[in-house]
Amino acid sequence: MSNEPEKLPAAGSDSQRKTLDDRQRMTDLERIRHSCAHVLATAILRIWPDAQFAAGPPVETGFYYDVELAHRISPEDFPRIEEEMRKEIKANHVFEKVVVTREQAIADAKAGRLAALGERSVPSKFKLDIVQGIPEGEPISYFRNGDFLDLCAGPHVMRTGNVGAFRLTHVASAYYKGDERNPQLQRIYGTAFKNKTELEAHFAMIEEAKRRDHRKIGAEMGLFALDAEYVGPGLPLWLPRGTVIVEELEKLAKETEFQAGYVRVRTPHLAKEKMYRTSGHLPYYAESMFPPMEMLEEDERKKRDQLTEKRADLIQLLESMENAVSPNPKGLTPEGLRREIAQLEVEMGLIGGRYYLKAMNCPHHHRIFAAEPRSYRDLPLRLAEYGSCYRYEQSGELFGLMRVRALQMNDAHIYCTAEQFADEFRAVNDMYLKYFKIFGLEKYQMRFSTHDPAKLGQKFVNEPELWVKTEAMVRDVLVQSGINFVEVPNEAAFYGPKIDVQVWSAIGREFTIATNQVDFAVPARFGLTYRDRDNTGKTPLCIHRAPLGTHERFIGFLIEHYAGNFPLWLAPEQVRVLTIGDDDALVAYAKGIVDELRAQFVRVEGDYSPNKINGKILDAEKSKVHTMLVIGGRDRDAGAVSVRLHGKGNVGAKPKAEAIAEILGAIRERKG
């Protein structure tokens, strides 16, 4: 989750193009899947000869082929498509490679012969476009299996019969080359494996994934609710048991940050338009923000309407100038107009009366920095807040707790001098590692996003030396700490390099869980300065960091990571005391234990009902209570309790005091 506006990477950028070398490294499984995509296309063409195909690559869990077809393919069509596919596999055609010239490929595409069973009356339009996009000098090849001929760099398995066990899984829609201006295609997904056993193991894993799904477990355990009708889509309600987890995480963050020298602040959930004009978030980020609330007085409204109208006129003029061939008679320049528009926007911001829900906390923190005069002696200043943000994510992007419109971020901004930067950055990094250890995150990867010098002044602020310097410092810290990271050029934020942490839940789903960004531009936009030793004002560097991400995504991740079986310190219900029967003396003994634990702030409940102990245990196990203390007459007489751990079963009886001490110790140390 980014703190800041983020430009999408340019569509179809050549730097992402897979090289032929990459392709030759395709694994056996990828070859099977890619070949299966060709078999799929063959089958579709046998049923719908006018299908137009675009791309059909292997992907992480299988393969897909994008097809344009008037008929809407639905899962009901899968059986007959699969039947045609089985015929093609049974025919055991050779995957035959044919190297051709560019001219030949273009001619064949125009003749409709590519991704087809023969010549057709209309061109293979997507293949034609793809051929034309292949760089000069790169060899062009086809693969043929039986009648089916496709533009393809390969590689493939030897014969269609080598495609092992496969299954079509689902249909989705995809824009050609992922650009919504392009035609929308039907994407048929399937998966293939060497044999039936592996295919079945794959689907068993999917079942496991469904079982761990945070939305399902969240509902079962009563952690959170999504009430789209009354509260709104993407606006989660934290139920009491989920709130426990929220507050335990905040407690962890507060303790950790306190020891690391952070100070806490609190800020309102909204701010005036001027804030986001100054920060530069408007208008670029406006689409991701909730629309503003207007609290304008009559005369303010009038002035604002005038300015809005003038701005619209200027924008229209600018557009006509840019499209026009003849020079402007008034001698206006596009640059001048843009300056004037920017000036108008600043004036609009100055009117006030217009408030935005904040989509990020940094501007508020910057104003806290500005609220008092700062000396170099005050730095580094580390401002921390679990800040509430609101982002208007597109409706189709919403997903359980993972993608929401209201979120609370484990945010902090560290203001420091260039000399302090490396130490500060290292400390932030250490904090990430500390957290990973607590949560048992063994598999993670840091994505280090850097700038592209060619795009200084456009996509990236024009501070070439600062870019190089900070990137080098960040890289050094990562290398020194032996962290697993990848460097991704051209993906930095516009104001500095950033690190995103990718984690995988136990079922292999990938998430960006946390972010850490360097900012050497926005503090200047807010005119933030500190008084240095030489008695001059200097602009601080700023590190944005959110190692625990947002409550929403982090807890969504933890639910899947633990499959709802939270460690003791996080468990909504930590302990349940179960009596065997409801004999008065027994219940009194049990209540004494409950009271003792509750006095120590343990989340404990008692089940004193006269039901059978098996039934009570089942109840507690289903509720995922971490520790069950089973108490019968024998235990009472011995001053003992029988300890049973969720999912682990009975671990035996022990003296009451010992059991309580162990529980308190495990909670304090945040152990399982």
Next chain:
RNA sequence: GCCAGUUUAGCUCAGUGGUAGAGCACCCGAUUUGUAAUCGGACGGUCGUCGGUUCAAAUCCGACAACUGGCUCCA
């Protein structure tokens, strides 16, 4: 936002044009029990919403909403 799919009780799901069902949960009784299901009863739904077709709609048609899958890991 776009394409597709889904929506029946708190949960899991039956119900293909003719009186809305089951199991579990919740509630009320009874059951005195040693580590994953004691028994009985009662309660619970305008079948997502709105509209249409029909003598009759959970069921057929349409619109809307919400949710879900996906929206370049490129020939």
